[in-house]
Amino acid sequence: MTAELVRGQNHPLSQVRLTIRISAGVPVLVGAALGDENGTVRGPQWVAHPGAPALPGVEVSRQAAAEHRLAVDLDALPEAVHRVDIFLALPPATTGPLRFGAVPSPYTAVEDSDGTELASYTLTGLDTETAVLALELYRRQGAWKVRAMGQGYAGGLHALLDDQGLPQAGDLAAAIQEATAQSLARAIPAPSARPVPTSAPQDTSAATPSPSTTGETTSPYDPQHLSHGANPYDGPADTPAQPHTADGNRYDAETLGAAPQARSAGGPVDYTHPRRHSTPPPLPPSAAPAGDGQHARPVAGDAVGWSMDERLYNQVWGMFEDLARTTAAYRSAVDFADTRLEKEIDQALADPRDRLGSSGDAAREAAQARRTHLVDQARAVLDRDLAQLTAESEVVEPALPPAYAGWDSPVWHGYRVPTEAPLALRLGELHLPESVPLRIPMLVRLPLERGLWVDSGPAALDDSFRDSAELRHLAMEVAVALAARLLAVHPAGEFAVQVIDPAGAGARALLPLTGAGVLAAPPATGAAGVTEILERLTRRVDLVQMALRGGAAAALPADVDMAQQLLIVNDFPHGFDDRAVTRLRYLADEGPTVGVHLVMVADREDAAAYGPLLDPLWRSLMRLTPVPDDHLADPWVGHAWTYEPSLVPGGSQIVQQVLAEVAREWTKHR
CATH class of the missing domain: 3.40.50.300 (P-loop containing nucleotide triphosphate hydrolases)
Incomplete structure (x- = not known):
């Protein structure tokens, strides 16, 4: 059974000979960076890319393509290698979009030697990034696992490789892009129909795209047998680069609508994820819910994150964003209905002969009826979204740890002094006039900034x-x-x-x-x-x-x-x-x-x-x-x-x- 991963989640690998399949909506280049026990990429010879596609244990494509198949043999990796990072990047010379936020969410899958899919991960929430660290294969206590990463870099390959601790990251990034540019004329375009998993819309008023289904696209290269080779990696280990995070306070008590600080290496933080939909996406007939097509049952911690606390924190922020956007859509619809009502009445009564009598009354009643119909439609959508968020809140609130929970939560009755500091702290609750019964916990990151x-x-x-x-x-x-x-x-x-x-x-x-x-x-x-x-x-x-x-x-x-x-x-x-x-x-x-x-x-x-x-x-x-x-x-x-x-x-x-x-x-x- 395939493990559908969310960001930060890992999954054990039962086999060592693997194929990593990548599907994107536009041609992308794919590479693999090998890291030592500290996670450091010691030099350019530790990176497989279109200009140097084959390393002991890893082989990638020589060109940009919409579909990729990477061959990995974990047993053939040198002993010094403890990590394999799979990364994607948009070629700079392409005439298409120059950021991942403008293309379909890339889909990655890890398959065994028989073609059985072991784990999959859809890279959602990207915006201005032009390079992204997709998957990480890592060795822990003699066993290999795969972790969904999804770390984007607005600074492109240079920033990504530099974050890996690679010396001369800029020179290698330029060499990779040059090798890719030379092969763009042979780049394989996106197929007209292929499986593209949908990501949740950021705006609750936006329609959810429908996934398409087709057959496979042939690999742009033929993977060769990966044998154990001499270890060319004899350079000194460098200190691994530390991840850069700058989580600002998202609540602004003075200026309305102030944007939160972005992660320095990953662009704006996006807490949407594949299972968060404002409207249920179309499902295959075999998976369609019976009856009225209600949403799937909410699950606490169903968000991206390295730990359950981070998942719950991100899930609360996802609920907060969903409530903000669905309320904005409702208010916009009401404003539109009111504006349309005034315009229709002005037009209907522009002729003085229609201002009195039955014709004027009929025009006003018809305009009012259309306004009521529009508002009722908008309210029905809002009520549906509120019902979904309320159901999610009823599941999430009891699962919150003490730092996030209200003082009336049962979690406090089993309280024990923790051994680690929390990720965030609850300062109170937030609600909007349209959704008074629904309270969203107000969480801020620690330490307080x-x-x-x-x-x-x-x-x-x-x-x-x-x-x-x-x-x-x-x-x-x-x-x-x-x-x-x-x-x-x-x-x-x-x-x-x-x-x-x-x-x-x-x-x-x-x-x-x-x-x-x-x-x-x-x-x-x-x-x-x-x-x-x-x-x-x-x-x-x-x-x-x-x-x-x-x-x-x-x-x-x-x-x-x-x-x-x-x-x-x-x-x-x-x-x-x-x-x-x-x-x-x-x-x-x-x-x-x-x-x-x-x-x-x-x-x-x-x-x-x-x-x-x-x-x-x-x-x-x-x-x-x-x-x-x-x-x-x-x-x-x-x-x-x-x-x-x-x-x-x-x-x-x-x-x-x-x-x-x-x-x-x-x-x-x-």
Whole structure:
């Protein structure tokens, strides 16, 4: 049975003589890079490509083609080879599209010597990339596996080979493209009909393309028998290049529709995947669902990722994007219906003789009926998509790990202190007016790249909060819940929380932290306490930055706590003088890069006396609210999403129980 892989998933290989089949919609060049035990490609002689298609154990095509068959004999590989990376690239001289986002998603399959398909992978989510690392065959404890990679490179072959740690990557990339250009006149075009697996549309209003089915296309070359040869790879091993990732914060509290940061090596992040469809794709008769053609049953973790946590994180973001786009399609349809209604009524009543009497009434009723029909159609599509997303949410929410789960999730009742830091953290929930019952978890990557500001000001007041003191207390509870979650999801001793509460106004909200004894020090009060804790954290930031820049991390003083630090500041700017304000701004700007993070509980109006001096500070922080508020935007269509904080249910003791477990684990490690 074929294993249909998603990005990051691996599958064991039962045979050593393999054929790798690649189908693309346009001519592409294909190559294979051999890596040592560190994953490093030691030199050009470790790369099979159209200019040098045959290496011991690997043979690729000599030319660009829409269909490829690569021959691999794992037993014939030199002993120093522990990895075989299969890559694709678009020839620069082609007259067709110059990016993978403009062509059908390439399809890859690994077959055994009998032609039986062992594993397959469809490369979805590509955009501006011109080269992509498709598959990786790797040896682990004497056994070989295949992993679906899907790592794209907007910088083309040069960037791909450079990321493999290859010396002179630019020279080899130019040589490969030159060899390919010479063979383009003989390139095999895409067949008129072939199996092209469909990828999920990014826009829920877009139609899903139908897959076509045909027979095979002959290979552009005849694979020769791959024999064991002398090992030509005697160059020194280089240090493998580290993958570049820059996952920015996708929520922008100030500018609507701000795009998220892209991965430096892979173009914009795309969380769509083959099983996520806004409309069910056409299926073969044997696979068509009986009855009304409903979607397949949702599965938790059905997204790309290297681990289950990453899959769930990406799946939540896929749900978030799907809800944004299907709502945008509905709103657009309603706007179109309203505009059409006004235009039709104006045209029908342009003649004064038709403004009165039955003809005018009939024209208005007909136009209104057409408007209602259009809106009903759009609402039916939205309801269908909401039903699918709701069903997916009902499966995904119970499967979320503690870092992603709400405080009412059963996962907390079996809580144990983790041994690894999480990928992301839940800050609350998001929803839109058209889909109030459906809540999407608001997840942000860790470590936090921006500080957080819990707004306790009157701008966040609604009818249920008449007392500003009550709102300030609730804002502090939000900060405490975030601190408790951060402590709970990090290994013992790797995260510390410190508090500045100048007037002691947050003592009641801080009881879960102070009662469990999980604060690094008692809350700092008064001007002297504010100065002391800011000086200590500023010194830590300065020393760690200097140590990292000088490569002397081991030389840090013994009193420098290398655990990540969270500083909660309550009632800012009370207790702060100008010097303390300057230090706080410094921590907000420089702290996140060395593990010092900030959560401020403040009313911006209280700091109005500082004028524009603090504007950069407020802009650098992500604004959260203790009550529902529609101030956050998605990066796709710019909807205003209603944010709700992740608070502990009333009467629940789950936070106290979790923090007691954290405190017990701390005692063991001290």
